[in-house]
Amino acid sequence: MIRRxxxxxxxxxxxxxxxxxxxxxAPPSSAAPPVFVDGHGLTVVSQxxxxxxxxxxxxxxxxxxxxPAYSVMEGQxxxxxxxxxxxxxxxxxxxxxxxxxxxxHGHPDRPxxxxxxxxxxxxxxxxxxxxxxxxxxxxxxxxxxxxxxxALGPQNWETFxxxxxxxxxxxxxxxxxxxDGRAISGHSMGGFGAFHYAEHRPDLFAYVGxxxxxxxxxxxxxxxxxxxTTQLAGSGTPTVPVDAIxxxxxxxxxxxxxxxxxxxxxASLRGMGVAMYTGNGGDMTxxxxxxxxxxxxxxTNVVTRDHLIASGIPHTFIDYGDGSGWAEGCxxxxxxxxxxxxxxxxxxxxxxxxxxxx
Numbered sequence: 343m344i345r346r347x348x349x350x351x352x353x354x355x356x357x358x359x360x361x362x363x364x365x366x367x368a369p370p371s372s373a374a375p376p377v378f379v380d381g382h383g384l385t386v387v388s389q390x391x392x393x394x395x396x397x398x399x400x401x402x403x404x405x406x407x408x409x410p411a412y413s414v415m416e417g418q419x420x421x422x423x424x425x426x427x428x429x430x431x432x433x434x435x436x437x438x439x440x441x442x443x444x445x446x447h448g449h450p451d452r453p454x455x456x457x458x459x460x461x462x463x464x465x466x467x468x469x470x471x472x473x474x475x476x477x478x479x480x481x482x483x484x485x486x487x488x489x490x491x492x493a494l495g496p497q498n499w500e501t502f503x504x505x506x507x508x509x510x511x512x513x514x515x516x517x518x519x520x521x522d523g524r525a526i527s528g529h530s531m532g533g534f535g536a537f538h539y540a541e542h543r544p545d546l547f548a549y550v551g552x553x554x555x556x557x558x559x560x561x562x563x564x565x566x567x568x569x570x571t572t573q574l575a576g577s578g579t580p581t582v583p584v585d586a587i588x589x590x591x592x593x594x595x596x597x598x599x600x601x602x603x604x605x606x607x608x609a610s611l612r613g614m615g616v617a618m619y620t621g622n623g624g625d626m627t628x629x630x631x632x633x634x635x636x637x638x639x640x641x642t643n644v645v646t647r648d649h650l651i652a653s654g655i656p657h658t659f660i661d662y663g664d665g666s667g668w669a670e671g672c673x674x675x676x677x678x679x680x681x682x683x684x685x686x687x688x689x690x691x692x693x694x695x696x697x698x699x700x
Contacts, residue, residue, distance in 0.1 A: 362417055362424060362454040373434050375400040382510045383407065387422055394459055399428045401454050406506055408498035412479045413578030415450060420494075423477040425507070426453040427515070428462040430470045439516045441523040441697035442472045443690070444508070446539075448530030448677065450480030450577040457679055465686040470699045472515060476507050480577035481587070483568065484528075484535025488589040488598055491582055504543055522698045525615075527551035527689060529682060530639065531571075533618075537604035537646070540611060549615035549693055553685040554676055557618075558642035559603035565591045567638070605646040608653055615696050616650065616657035618643050619685040621674030624664035629675055636676035658692065660685070 375390035375397075383406060390400040403422050411420040418424075430440055445462070447453050453475035462473045478484055478499060487497035512519035526547050528536035533555015540550035556564050569584045569591060571577045584591070589598040600606075608616075623637035640661070650657045662681070665672030671680035 362452045373397065376515060378402060378510075378514045381513055382506045384506050384510050390427070393426070393454070394463065396463060398431065398433075398463055399426060399459055401426045404510075406502050408496055408502040408506065409479075409482075410495045412494060412497065413481060413580055413582065415452065415480050415576070415578050418452070418578075423502075424452065424454050425477065426458065426462075426475045427511075428459075428466060428473040429515075430466070430472065431468065433472075433516075437516070438470070439518050439523070440470050440472045441518050441525070441693070441699045442474055442511065442515075443693060444503075444524070444526045445473055445475045446478055446484055446526070446528030446532030446535040447475060448528070448532050449571055450574070451529075451532075452480075453477055461679070461682060461686055465683060465690050469690060469694060471690065471694065471697075472511075472517060474507070474511055476503055478503075478532065478535065481571040481574075481582070483531060483571075483587050484538055485587065485602060487587050489583070489586050491580070491586060493580065494582070497586075500539065500542070504539060504546065508546065518698050520698070521545060522548050525549035525551070525693050525697060527553065527686075528555060529553040530555060530677065533557065533639075534604060537611075538602065540614060541604055541607050542610075544610045544614055547614060549617070549696055550611065551617040551619070551685075551689045551692075552643070553619045553682055553689075554621070554636055554639045554643075555604075555618070556639050556642050557603075557646045558605040559588070559599045560606065561638075561642055561645070563638050564642055565599060567635075605642060605649055608646065608649050608655060611650075612653070612655050615692060616655065617660070617689055617692055618646065618657070619660045619662070619681075619688070621665050621668070621672070621676075621678075621681060622661070622663050623676075624674030628673070632675040632677065636674060639676065660688065 384404040387403040390402040414420045482499040486500045490497040526536045533552030620640045620643045623633035626633045647659045662668035665674035669680045669684035
């Protein structure tokens with residue numbers, strides 16, 4: 343049975359959920375969060391500290407040579423990578439191991455926002471699941487960049503997340519450190535990242551989920567959206583050249599764009615749980631920017647669905663249209679928190695029916 347969620351009125355615009363909050367010192371009587379140890383190429387800059395009143399979620403900061411600096415948004419420190427983790431209730435008193443869901447934020451969001459805190463805690467209440475949200479920068483696009491600017495150094499986001507963060511989390515928390523105990527999901531840019539990572543490393547994940555992800559890099563509209571993120575100061579400063587991430591987006595120099603497009607490369611997802619969630623933008627005269635962004639994301643999801651069907655790969659495709667039948671307060675537009683809560687609520691139920699857990 344799908345768990346019921348309280349309707350929330352907080353909505354994010356284009357993936358922006360507000361500035362990241364700082365960790366606060368826990369009251370003296372509270373249990374301390376876990377202590378993390380350097381490893382797998384990561385250096386712990388700040389130890390876990392609770393956020394929120396439930397003492398389930400903490401944030402900590404690491405540094406990595408794979409992304410030694412990055413374009414920063416307000417409140418960020420270049421090179422400092424904040425990671426937010428939500429633990430199951432009773433983690434400290436238990437000896438059990440738990441499956442992990444890695445969730446990738448959208449553009450130009452960040453992991454440690456009030457909206458993401460509510461998204462993770464409310465959808466996993468009473469669920470034996472750890473959620474990990476790593477920093478992906480405002481424009482990281484969850485890939486190893488083709489030509490990063492020298493001022494930033496390497497932008498190997500994929501290597502950072504898959505080869506460092508995952509084994510680092512397994513080493514520091516009581517996880518089920520296997521494919522059958524691990525899933526990946528993401529919203530918008532993060533939905534692209536989730537499919538991108540799952541297709542590249544199917545050995546790591548038993549389930550993949552995209553919430554309004556931009557999944558088709560062959561789409562000229564999607565390419566324009568990615569290019570736009572390189573030039574928007576709101577995505578982080580400094581801005582970067584248009585070809586820094588995936589190379590030149592124009593034929594015949596667009597080989598990386600074609601190769602890294604999730605929609606056309608679904609074959610490696612065979613045997614993995616696959617889920618996609620998207621609205622169609624609803625009433626285009628209301629909040630038209632959010633409506634158009636969601637409608638174009640919907641189009642990339644339809645292309646991906648068609649490739650999954652052609653490949654004979656079972657999947658869940660939730661097209662909730664204008665949102666009226668999906669969740670109260672959801673109008674089918676991009677980055678609406680009521681829509682995302684319903685997406686995540688449904689996806690967590692799929693995970694817990696599949697992943698190994700206590």
